[in-house]
Structure formats: C-alpha cells, structure tokens
Amino acid sequence: MVRRGRRGGRERRARLLHLASPHAHAAPWARDRRENLLPMSQSSLPELRAFLSGRVPDGLAAILGAFAEASAGLRDALATAPLSDLLGATGDTNVQDEPTAKLDAYANETFHRALRLPGVTRLISEEDEAPVELGGGPYTCCFDPLDGSSNIGVAAVGSVIGVYTGMAAAPSAAAPTLGRQMEAAAFVVYGLPTMMVLATGGQVDAFTFDPTDRTWRLTSPAVRAQPAKYASINWMYRDRWSPAVARAVDNASDGLRGRYSGSMVEDVLRVLLSGGVFLYPEDSASPAGKLRMLYEICPIGLIMEWAGGAAIDGARSVLDVPVTAPHQRGPLVAGAAEAVERYRVAYTAPD
Structure with missing residues (x-):
C-alpha cells in the first residue's frame, strides 16, 4: 500500500506538472507548428548586414547597419521605460514647438551617436x-528619432530615416533638395514584433528583430504594395478640410474600411503590408501640411514608390517637391497606387 501510494503520488505530481505546462493543451498541429518555427529565429533567415553586403556601397551599408543597431537599442529602452525614469517630458520644446519627451531626447542622442x-x-x-x-x-x-512619441504606452512608435546624396548644403531656397536624391530609406515600428522596412536599390524589404541573437532577419523580401482595403486618416479633422480635400478623401476611401492609430509608422506599415491608403492632408490648422518632408514624407514616399505604390502631396509625387528648409512641412497621401490616384483625380478636379 505504501509503495503504491508513493508511486501514485509521483504520478499525480507528474500529471500536475504536465497540466501546468503551457504546451500541455496544445493541439498536435500547434506543437508541430511551434517546433517548425523555432529554427527560423536562428541562421536560416538572411541577416541584415549580409543582405546589404555587395548590394549597396560600403558607406551606405555602414549607415543602415548603424541605424538598425541603434533602433535595436532604442527598442530595449522603450520596453523598460517605465522602470528607468524615461517616461514624461523634459520640460523643453523642440524646433517644432512641441513638448520634448524624455524618450525623444534619448532617441535623438542615440541616433546622433550611431550616425x-x-x-x-x-x-x-x-x-x-x-x-x-x-x-x-x-x-x-535625415531622421525622426521617435515618430509618434505622443502615443508612447498606447500605440506603436517608430523611427524613420532618409539617406540623401548630392546635398552640398542644408536645403534652402537657393539650394533645394528633392526626395529623389535619397539612396535609401527605412522606418522601424517598435511593436510585437519589432519590424524594419528598408528601401535600397529600387526594392523594399522587411526585417524582423530577433532578440535571441540581436540581429535583424529578412522576413518579407521584395515587398509589394497591396490592393487597398483600409483607409487610415483622422476623420475628426473633417471640418478643417477644404472642399477639394474632402472630395478627394471621400473618393480615395470609398469602399474601404477605416483603420487609424494616430501613429504614422504603424498606420503606414499596415497600409503597405495589408493594403490601403494613408492620408494626412493639409487643413485649416496646418495649411502647409503637418508632416515633415525630409525625414517623414520623403522616406515614406520612396518606400511606397519602390514597392509599387504611390505617394503624393495631392497633385504630384512627394519625391518631386522641392524642399527648401530642413523642417519644411507638407501633406501626404500614400499607399496603393489606385487609391492614391483616386485622391489625385478628385483633388485636382475643378471646383
């Protein structure tokens, strides 16, 4: 009896341990799928630096590698921000006259050191x-170190970079810059997972950060813009729109479902991978537009165009808009080419 009781106790404990396991109730297909996914986090997916080697000049590869490495470090800081006194404002304002968050300042310093x-x-x-x-x-x-920082804690935030050549001096009326002078562009979304969308050599590729070995792995090669399913816009600004903007928004978004997070990088990622159009037009509060050309609009425009989509200011490609000041603003409509074209047609139609 004693032996049987001990054996029964061991068996009961084993069963309890098995039931406590997170894998205990998984269906066989789920266990197989999980096991099949495990090797993918190792060396079976191309790593960013190997991907860039021979594809772009060494100097450009060094810049993009440094941007990616700095983004990985910023990802860690964001994950532990509530534990390390990185939340809240510094008490200062930036050049845009916006309150500077502690994480804004941290991110800016991070990319300055890296680049x-x-x-x-x-x-x-x-x-x-x-x-x-x-x-x-x-x-x-040209970079936005922490895009969407007002959304920290409630939505995904990100980082954006455009790498330009042929800029002998900072943009001015005497020496304007065009988005087509970019050799590469990228944005990172610090979500689950953390992803980087990268445009080089006329192609767009998406990488996922692997925390197990701190590398960026190519997970979506040769990304192509998908047919429009979603319209991403802040509809609460409708009363600020001109008749031309209101008409164009209605035409571009007709038949689409609304998805809007208030974080540009998150919304653009959805539009690019799932299909749709991102709209941030000018309005009465921001007659020239709200987003910045060099480090928001143009990098997103290059990525969209190289992925087979489009990006316009309403009438023309954002890559053809002369930039005459470092922090010049503008409107942006970007995503599936057919939806962007519907916007352009309605926007430029006679009133």
Missing part, C-alpha cells in the same frame, strides 16, 4: 533646430 560615421557629412533631426555639419562623406542622414 556620426566617416561617410556622413550632415545630420538633420526632427529634434534639432539646425543641421549638424560633420564635413565627412557624401551622405546626409
């Missing part, structure tokens, strides 16, 4: 009043 490379002649950040002249190589890096 001071021999091939970089200039840094233009959303957080800095003036460009930082380095006097290095041919590249100007």
Whole structure:
C-alpha cells in the first residue's frame, strides 16, 4: 500500500506538472507548428548586414547597419521605460514647438551617436533646430528619432530615416533638395514584433528583430504594395478640410474600411503590408501640411514608390517637391497606387 501510494503520488505530481505546462493543451498541429518555427529565429533567415553586403556601397551599408543597431537599442529602452525614469517630458520644446519627451531626447542622442560615421557629412533631426555639419562623406542622414512619441504606452512608435546624396548644403531656397536624391530609406515600428522596412536599390524589404541573437532577419523580401482595403486618416479633422480635400478623401476611401492609430509608422506599415491608403492632408490648422518632408514624407514616399505604390502631396509625387528648409512641412497621401490616384483625380478636379 505504501509503495503504491508513493508511486501514485509521483504520478499525480507528474500529471500536475504536465497540466501546468503551457504546451500541455496544445493541439498536435500547434506543437508541430511551434517546433517548425523555432529554427527560423536562428541562421536560416538572411541577416541584415549580409543582405546589404555587395548590394549597396560600403558607406551606405555602414549607415543602415548603424541605424538598425541603434533602433535595436532604442527598442530595449522603450520596453523598460517605465522602470528607468524615461517616461514624461523634459520640460523643453523642440524646433517644432512641441513638448520634448524624455524618450525623444534619448532617441535623438542615440541616433546622433550611431550616425556620426566617416561617410556622413550632415545630420538633420526632427529634434534639432539646425543641421549638424560633420564635413565627412557624401551622405546626409535625415531622421525622426521617435515618430509618434505622443502615443508612447498606447500605440506603436517608430523611427524613420532618409539617406540623401548630392546635398552640398542644408536645403534652402537657393539650394533645394528633392526626395529623389535619397539612396535609401527605412522606418522601424517598435511593436510585437519589432519590424524594419528598408528601401535600397529600387526594392523594399522587411526585417524582423530577433532578440535571441540581436540581429535583424529578412522576413518579407521584395515587398509589394497591396490592393487597398483600409483607409487610415483622422476623420475628426473633417471640418478643417477644404472642399477639394474632402472630395478627394471621400473618393480615395470609398469602399474601404477605416483603420487609424494616430501613429504614422504603424498606420503606414499596415497600409503597405495589408493594403490601403494613408492620408494626412493639409487643413485649416496646418495649411502647409503637418508632416515633415525630409525625414517623414520623403522616406515614406520612396518606400511606397519602390514597392509599387504611390505617394503624393495631392497633385504630384512627394519625391518631386522641392524642399527648401530642413523642417519644411507638407501633406501626404500614400499607399496603393489606385487609391492614391483616386485622391489625385478628385483633388485636382475643378471646383
């Protein structure tokens, strides 16, 4: 009896341990799927630096690798921000006259340190009043270190970069810059998972950050813009729109479902991968538009165009708009080419 009781006790404990396991109730197909996915986090997917090697010049590869590495570090800071006194405001305002969050300042410093490379002649950040002249190589890096920082804790935030050449000086009326001078563009969305969308060599690819070995793995090669399913716009601004904007928004979004998070990078990622159109037109509160050309509008425009989509200011490609100031603003309509074209047709139609 004693032996049987001990054996029964061991068996009961084993059953309880099995039931406590998170895998105990998984269906066989789920266990198989999980086991099949495990190797994918290792070396079976191309890593970013290997992907860039030979694809772009070494100087550009160094910039993009540094941007990716800094983004990985920022991901960690965001994950632990409530534990490390990185939430809240600094008490200062940036050049946009917007309150500076502690994470804005942290992110800006992170990318400044990362991008001071021999091939970089200039840094233009959303957080800095003036460009930082380095006097290095041919590249100007324009970046928004933490896009959507007002959404921290409630929506995904991200980072955006455009890498330009041929910019002998900071943009001015005498020396305007075009988005077509970009050699590469990228944005990161700090979500679950953390993803980076990268445009190089006329192609767009998506990478996922693997925390197990701290690498970026190619998970969606040769991304193509999908047919429109979603319209991403803040409908609460409708009373600020001109008749032309209201008409164009209605035409572009007709038959689409609404999805809007208030975080540009999150909404653009959805539009790119799932299909749709992102709309941030000018309005009476921001007659020139709200987003910034060099480090928000143009990088998103390059990514959309190279993925087979489109990005316009209402009438023309955002990549053809002369940029005459580092923090110049503009409107943006980006996504599936057919939806963007519907916007353009209605926007430019006679009243």
